[in-house]
Amino acid sequence: MKVIRLREGRERSLQRRHPWVFDSAVARGGGDPGETVRVESQDGRFLAWAAFSPASGIRARAWSFDEAQRIEPPFFHDRVARAVQARERLGIASDGVRLVHGESDGLPGLVVDRYADTLVAQFLSAGAERWKPVLADGLLQATGLAKLYERSDANARTLEGLQPATGWLRGEGATETVIHEHGWSFGVDIATGHKTGFYLDQRDSRRRFADWVKRLGSQRVLNCFCYTGGFTVAALAGGAGHVTSIDSSGPALERARSNVARNGFEAGRADWMDADVNESLRRFLEAGRSFDAIVLDPPKLAPTAQHAERAARAYKDLNRLALKLLEPGGVLFTYSCSGGISADLFHKIVAGAGADAGADGYIAERVGAAPDHPMTLAFPEGEYLKGLIIVRK
Ligand code: SAH
Numbered sequence: 001m002k003v004i005r006l007r008e009g010r011e012r013s014l015q016r017r018h019p020w021v022f023d024s025a026v027a028r029g030g031g032d033p034g035e036t037v038r039v040e041s042q043d044g045r046f047l048a049w050a051a052f053s054p055a056s057g058i059r060a061r062a063w064s065f066d067e068a069q070r071i072e073p074p075f076f077h078d079r080v081a082r083a084v085q086a087r088e089r090l091g092i093a094s095d096g097v098r099l100v101h102g103e104s105d106g107l108p109g110l111v112v113d114r115y116a117d118t119l120v121a122q123f124l125s126a127g128a129e130r131w132k133p134v135l136a137d138g139l140l141q142a143t144g145l146a147k148l149y150e151r152s153d154a155n156a157r158t159l160e161g162l163q164p165a166t167g168w169l170r171g172e173g174a175t176e177t178v179i180h181e182h183g184w185s186f187g188v189d190i191a192t193g194h195k196t197g198f199y200l201d202q203r204d205s206r207r208r209f210a211d212w213v214k215r216l217g218s219q220r221v222l223n224c225f226c227y228t229g230g231f232t233v234a235a236l237a238g239g240a241g242h243v244t245s246i247d248s249s250g251p252a253l254e255r256a257r258s259n260v261a262r263n264g265f266e267a268g269r270a271d272w273m274d275a276d277v278n279e280s281l282r283r284f285l286e287a288g289r290s291f292d293a294i295v296l297d298p299p300k301l302a303p304t305a306q307h308a309e310r311a312a313r314a315y316k317d318l319n320r321l322a323l324k325l326l327e328p329g330g331v332l333f334t335y336s337c338s339g340g341i342s343a344d345l346f347h348k349i350v351a352g353a354g355a356d357a358g359a360d361g362y363i364a365e366r367v368g369a370a371p372d373h374p375m376t377l378a379f380p381e382g383e384y385l386k387g388l389i390i391v392r393k
Helices: 073-090 126-130 132-143 198-214 232-236 250-262 277-286 307-324 343-356
Strands: 001-008 020-022 026-029 038-039 046-050 060-066 096-101 112-116 118-123 147-152 165-170 175-181 185-190 220-224 242-246 270-274 291-296 326-336 361-368 386-392
Touching: 001 046, 001 185, 038 060, 046 126, 073 096, 073 132, 096 175, 096 198, 112 126, 118 132, 126 132, 126 361, 132 165, 165 343, 175 198, 185 232, 185 250, 185 326, 198 232, 198 291, 198 361, 198 386, 220 232, 220 307, 232 250, 242 250, 250 270, 270 326, 277 307, 291 307, 307 326, 307 343, 326 343, 343 361, 343 386
Parallel strands: 001 038, 118 147, 220 242, 220 291, 242 270, 291 326
Antiparallel strands: 001 026, 020 060, 038 046, 046 060, 096 112, 112 118, 147 165, 175 185, 326 386, 361 386
């Protein structure tokens, strides 16, 4: 059994059941990539069983804080089964669901989404990588499904010293699938789509957007960073007269177009721009255009707190432009999915944008990721997506 010994005082976060051990906290000891190590305080007290990760700044991720726990296949099968059961309790009325959300489900580095009858998994830490076959079997067992596709091609793998890996892990079939939420359907490409294929975390916000568009009778809608058209379909379902959608990814726009058709909306109610959002918003301002409802859902501009300052400027600029383009009485749905930007900071950034735009607004709602992407009491980093719903004065 391998041991890592922490520096004095560095045991506190583990005692609060936070699962990360940073490299700076380790006094000595180690193991192979993903190997289970016993983490001890400076004076030799047991703290956790953790997966060692020699290449990462997060040098170990805790599996369990219980000394009697054996980190063996039944442990992983149990954790996976609990995560799946927790989703059943949430009663999510969709066949596109996040079943495992890493640390929040006690499985650091593992992300699993279900798209209809297909599971898509990301193994993003050395520990998850090491237990991949066991986790794969556990997932099939817990869900009763037969197909599992791997999308371990996220940047986070590089930080763990792992090569990208993609393809069928269990079973096989088409990589094109269709999911349903709120009575709408969306085509998802699990092999080439972003992340595992779809932004399931915005499910509840898409519903809210449809409701707001309906309530306000918004006619001219702008969907920035539209990806495969989730918010576009929501706006059309809410009765929008016309939706302009912008994204810089050609394949995403193509799929967005087909998603509009799939839901039976006339193609003429939507137009699509393969363009940079910031530039497009500036052009709209110059052209004197305005909108009744706007969505701003940019990609992660600050992956970590170190990038926060530059990202803050980018968020501010986008929000300033959007608020200028929004009619009084119109609604802005604005988001940050950056772990490095707290909900508080995001609020301040958008407030600054409003001041610069000369536009005030009512914060009607604060929103986050759908509940199948949970944050937990012990792991506040689980809160990555935050949004504000603002009605312009
Ligand atoms: N709202 C979407 C998810 C948005 S993800 C949904 O509900 O599904 C962010 C999107 O921004 C991606 O599709 C990416 O292609 C796009 N993107 C990234 N940088 C961009 C830029 N500078 N201009 C336009 N689109 C951009």
